[in-house]
Amino acid sequence: MTEMTLPFHSGYIAIVGRPNVGKSTLLNHLVGQKISITSRKAQTTRHRITGILTEANTQFVFVDTPGFQTQHMNTLNRGMNRVVTNSMRDVNVVLFVIEARHFDERDREVLKLLPTDIPVILVINKADLMQDKSELLPFIQEIATERHFAAIVPVSARQNKHLDTMLDAVRPYLPEGEQIYAEDEVTDRNERFLAAELLREKVFRFTGDELPYSVSVIIEQFKLEGKLRRINAAILVDKDAHKAMLIGAKGEKLKEIATQARLDMEKLFDGKVFLEVFIKVRSGWADSPQMLKSLGYE
Ligand SMILES: Nc1nc2c(ncn2[C@@H]2O[C@H](COP(=O)(O)OP(=O)(O)OP(=O)(O)O)[C@@H](O)[C@H]2O)c(=O)[nH]1
Numbered sequence: 001m002t003e004m005t006l007p008f009h010s011g012y013i014a015i016v017g018r019p020n021v022g023k024s025t026l027l028n029h030l031v032g033q034k035i036s037i038t039s040r041k042a043q044t045t046r047h048r049i050t051g052i053l054t055e056a057n058t059q060f061v062f063v064d065t066p067g068f069q070t071q072h073m074n075t076l077n078r079g080m081n082r083v084v085t086n087s088m089r090d091v092n093v094v095l096f097v098i099e100a101r102h103f104d105e106r107d108r109e110v111l112k113l114l115p116t117d118i119p120v121i122l123v124i125n126k127a128d129l130m131q132d133k134s135e136l137l138p139f140i141q142e143i144a145t146e147r148h149f150a151a152i153v154p155v156s157a158r159q160n161k162h163l164d165t166m167l168d169a170v171r172p173y174l175p176e177g178e179q180i181y182a183e184d185e186v187t188d189r190n191e192r193f194l195a196a197e198l199l200r201e202k203v204f205r206f207t208g209d210e211l212p213y214s215v216s217v218i219i220e221q222f223k224l225e226g227k228l229r230r231i232n233a234a235i236l237v238d239k240d241a242h243k244a245m246l247i248g249a250k251g252e253k254l255k256e257i258a259t260q261a262r263l264d265m266e267k268l269f270d271g272k273v274f275l276e277v278f279i280k281v282r283s284g285w286a287d288s289p290q291m292l293k294s295l296g297y298e
């Protein structure tokens with residue numbers, strides 16, 4: 001008996017939307033690992049991050065992007081918006097993510113940027129927050145008047161609901177082609193980058209509202225000693241006052257941040273991590289072209 005081999009399909013899928021709609025949560029649940037940091041604060045993601053999902057006959061290469069900024073236009077935010085627009089070039093599909101029940105001007109700004117020559121799938125995330133399911137249809141109808149969508153899929157990224165339906169909607173748009181990445185790869189980002197991001201996530205999660213936006217992380221040393229990863233990281237802040245806030249009373253805050261970051265790193269890297277964290281004051285880093293370059297912005 002001859003075995004039938006189905007042709008392989010692969011392609012790129014950009015995940016775009018305003019800040020905080022759940023793009024990175026969606027990416028993480030799609031690939032089954034925490035490769036893109038998340039928080040309840042807006043503007044968590046600052047870079048383009050690729051997440052890879054490989055099935056028997058298909059490879060999905062998702063591209064998570066920063067939430068599109070419409071306020072506070074410093075050099076960093078302009079750079080982040082450039083990442084968003086550039087990420088939508090050369091992809092096969094765009095996932096335009098919005099939040100159930102909330103569609104506002106900030107979503108409309110992103111809608112205006114969406115390419116007209118690439119299929120766009122509307123992903124209505126946080127569907128779990130919609131108590132009254134009868135609200136869904138009128139909500140969909142309202143947005144569907146704004147432009148043509150290749151498909152409209154309500155999901156709950158956090159609860160892993162309907163992600164299969166979403167993948168089924170993407171599938172027809174992935175062309176026949178070779179595997180782009182090896183099947184065991186989940187991201188194109190290296191451990192150094194992921195370590196910096198996991199530490200930055202803890203700053204987002206363990207500090208007040210203002211601080212996270214003025215913070216950045218640099219890995220100063222990353223050494224592999226057998227199975228142990230020895231990492232020295234610097235958290236860059238804008239002001240001395242921010243440094244004090246990060247350290248907290250008796251250094252408790254910084255200790256908690258470092259511990260939680262280390263635990264996440266050990267989980268992701270599947271090995272022991274020795275993490276040392278320093279804080280450095282570098283005022284105006286978010287507007288310094290030189291600093292931004294060293295953080296990976298062109
Ligand atoms: N209830 C609910 N909350 C969700 C869902 N998906 C994400 N969230 C929450 O929404 C918040 C923002 O999630 P992120 O994944 O960081 O959002 P993002 O769009 O990547 O945000 P930026 O990177 O800042 O643009 C977090 O607190 C998530 O836990 C969902 O399906 N349901």
Ligand SMILES: [Mg+2]
Pocket residue numbers: 023024025036037038044045065066067
């Ligand atoms: Mg994000």
